[in-house]
Amino acid sequence: MAQDEPADSKFGTFGGVFTPCTLTILGVIMFLRFGQVVGQSGVLFALLIVAASKLITTFTTLSLSAIATNTRVKGGGAYYLISRSLGVEFGGAIGVVFYLAQAISVAMYVIGFTEAFLMTYNLSADHFIAIATVVNIGTFICVYIGASWAIKVQYFILAALALSLVSFFAGAIPDINLELLQTNLQPHFESGESLFTMFALFFPAVTGIMAGANMSGDLKRPSQSIPTGTLWAVLVTGLIYMTLALVLGTVRSHDELINNNLIMKDIAVWPALITVGVFAATLSSALGSMMGAPRILQAFSKDEIFHSLRFFGAGSGATREPRRATVVTFVIAQLCILLGDLNAIAPIITMFFMITYGLLNLATFYEAVTHNPSYRPTFKYCHWSVSLAGTLGCLAVMFLMNWVWATISILMIAGLHWYIRFREIESRWGDLNSGVIFERSRQNLLRLEQEVYHPKNWRPIILALSGTAWTRPHLAIYGHWLTSGHGILSLGHIVTGNIEDYAERRAKFEETLRNFINDEELLAFPAVVISPYISDGIEALVQCHGIGGLRPNTILLGWPGDEQKSETFGATVRLVSRLGRSVIAVRFLDADVDNAWDVPHGTIDVWWRGKKNGSLMLLLAHLLHQNPEWRGNPIRMLRSVSTETGREDVINHIEEQSAMARISVEPIAIVSENAETAIQHHSRNAAIVILGFEPPEEGKEAEFFNHMETFAGNLPRVLFVNSAGGMELES
Structure with a gap:
């Protein structure tokens, strides 16, 4: 335990992992876009989208749990885990991409809050940028003060979110119509939309599994809290989304689901609670991303992969808050807010998260198949085949959603990987490269020994x-x-x-x-x-x-x-x-x-x-x-x-x-x-x-x-x- 990070200032499983993961998953997409996903995809395809998304995130969570229980996890979340396994080149590349994904997510959640705010109070769209900017500044101030205060606020937000869901389901029960469900089972895609565009729109909702891992440097026992808290968050939110898809398809027509972004408010028995839930979910997700992104940049900068970023590796106060990195995150989020289009931002974030998930699965796969003696995770429920399936699943979904953005994303990672290797940056930590080479050499030597010499x-x-x-x-x-x-x-x-x-x-x-x-x-x-x-x-x-x-x-x-x-x-x-x-x-x-x-x-x-x-x-x-x-x-x-x-x-x-x-x-x-x-x-x-x-x-x-x-x-x-x-x- 570092002297400047007292144990009593750190968080447990519920507050540090389950709460931020759940709030990020049950966020802006659930309240403002999930009705559109169900309306266009149909209930069956909506369930398939939720199941596929959850399957990928479950595989990734299992990989995350295995690798997180195999090493002393410090700040940086997925970046830290990938860099310590796949090496400085992949670590550096994913550090840039994962940080940008988290920073852009702040803008996505702020935009979602602003949309809901404008619709709730019938305000003109001319106020959009101004309101979003104010919300972004408020989020920035909360996080700049410190993570401890932000975590405490999230407990109240979680309670508000639970009440809003109770209000929704209570209002939906009297409107249940099985004939309507029969009609809504099939898809009703609008022009230019498909199963994969709906998947791309929904997937950012489930990327919240990294919210807890991103706080790894602030957890009391990260190797215990990350697996437990994340898996419970995946399970609970998966059940909620499945239930929501069935209920939405049972109580409203597909036209209403597609065209009314606040359909859940219209269904709820106490509409005001949905409004509170929307505001709470979007703000909490923005807070979660605003807390997580700077910690990734801080960890990344501390490793000095790029010397020009060393300035952002410094921490402030007794808990080493990443305030310099928080300022940069605020600026990036504000630039994205100026775009003002949630549908345009969501697919970009999806690609960045998919690459991060794919490499995290790949890191766990390599750790397992190389039989490195140092790979001794206390989490025993992840086989190498699960990690490999997670890697291939992420890659396949990327190209099925948008092959152009998938190609650009992969080329970006490859370019960063090449640049870091070209600069011959050396890591100061052990990684999997030598383990992979050793295992490959061992197998080839044994095979060479068995071959008949010619x-x-x-x-x-x-x-x-x-x-x-x-x-x-x-x-x-x-x-x-x-x-x-x-x-x-x-x-x-x-x-x-x-x-x-x-x-x-x-x-x-x-x-x-x-x-x-x-x-x-x-x-x-x-x-x-x-x-x-x-x-x-x-x-x-x-x-x-x-x-x-x-x-x-x-x-x-x-x-x-x-x-x-x-x-x-x-x-x-x-x-x-x-x-x-x-x-x-x-x-x-x-x-x-x-x-x-x-x-x-x-x-x-x-x-x-x-x-x-x-x-x-x-x-x-x-x-x-x-x-x-x-x-x-x-x-x-x-x-x-x-x-x-x-x-x-x-x-x-x-x-x-x-x-x-x-x-x-x-x-x-x-x-x-x-x-x-x-x-x-x-x-x-x-x-x-x-x-x-x-x-x-x-x-x-x-x-x-x-x-x-x-x-x-x-x-x-x-x-x-x-x-x-x-x-x-x-x-």
Whole structure:
């Protein structure tokens, strides 16, 4: 509990949730437009509209209840819940839209009050803007003083609303006419109206389910009050609307229902109570929206998604009243009042609320299906299928009502989502993104493990033994080029020493490596192990790094700089080969550490000596060439032959291999008695040369090193490749 928000200043379930929800639902639409909905749609379709609306709001309430009981709910209502689940992008987008929906709702309820006021006292429509403005100012003043006072006023409004309904039903009983009901069962749509336009007109009436959630920061126990209070409000108001539809269709003709916006007053036994009820309902709904909207803007601004809105995140007084946000809400409502058309405003609000409801359902759906251990709601009556149905229902109804406004609304959300992502705004709270990715990865890994492996699906999963990668970045960068867009790269660093001495520093080594990856913008993962000996560390990394089908199939390491290191290198290569991994040994003379990303001019030369290593060599050349930086470096496939007579056959063979591999190469056959001389002469201007090798036998490491050095000679950049198989060029 924050020090500046005393417990005794907060509200319980009845006052903080049930009352504002009920008053907002039983508001202006019920008194001034529900007769029109029944008259045009007919009783059966009116019941369908109420049932469909309540079904969507019930699904949403169940989702709201689940997600509200899974986290410590603070101010901001639906915005807070969505942003903490779906992330900053969706949270920021919905924060803007949901706030506007609530702010515009203030205007809708004020307009409704003004219409009723003018009709009650037979005043000229010329006074409409003036009266609505006065009411808007009065609502603003009540809320600006503080929510506590406004909540107390709502108790009296609830009592007045109950009395007005009693008056209506008492007056309707003597007029019940079953023959009239028979006539009113069927629709009587006027020109341009339909079931969906009536749905759009009615739906704002049931959006009041968020009135309690919007007050989440002012509730004593939001995780208990929001589910209980909202569900009871949905149930009670649903029964009232169903009963109203039947009664209205039983006591008045469809013409009267359509043309008389105060039909309930004419039916009531005490008409004055209906007038009181209309005034009370519209004013209470305006108060509820005027209280809820600023709290959404305040919570949204506190998160600093848009720095320009930080000014509105401040609170006033001991209870942190959002007075700055209240002023902005008043201005927006006043601008909408100038439009003065309730029927024009209602569909816009409907779209904004439908998007909010849809995303709230989507957030709960993702929380459930990702099986995140942190998702432990105490409310147990919401299955993921209910949340998914709520999401799809909201989307479908949006397009059925008005596909143009639905498209505009979705594009608006998408645009805000893109803008926030483009600005790379980071949230300071945990959200579902990592959970969704984890669950998707988990399922895909299990599926990959069960799939029968085929050489066609071979991809480079490279473990680069880069050590302190920042001192020889060419290893990491070439690993990036060989896997970018096609495979996975891990940078391995072995810290020699006793694990008891270095265990606490391991995280620091890994963080340093991760920083190098981020600074160089590599697509790679860090891998750090502590081992007394380099050889043991390599063995541990090669055997244990990765998971399932994503274990490294290729080890990238540096070529030894001198003969003295050849024994260790030879032992490492033999070990890697026995473990079934391919090897790429990088031999660069005088590598430029400061310009490691520079692509050298020249060709990519593959010296073919058969398919044992040749298939992997050619594929690596292709993968390198696929990088935009290397597109200007053509691939050459070369082979040395001892006589001119065999030259044509070699060219044909290379062309066949290239065609089967579907890799474009320039075939070259060189007649030479000395392969070493041919390689150094014909590839002296190559950007990089790829040569095959076989691991040395034990005790012959130095001989192997010197032999391979004669092939490489003074070539500046050479990749020595030993293939463990597992891939085919023809696949």
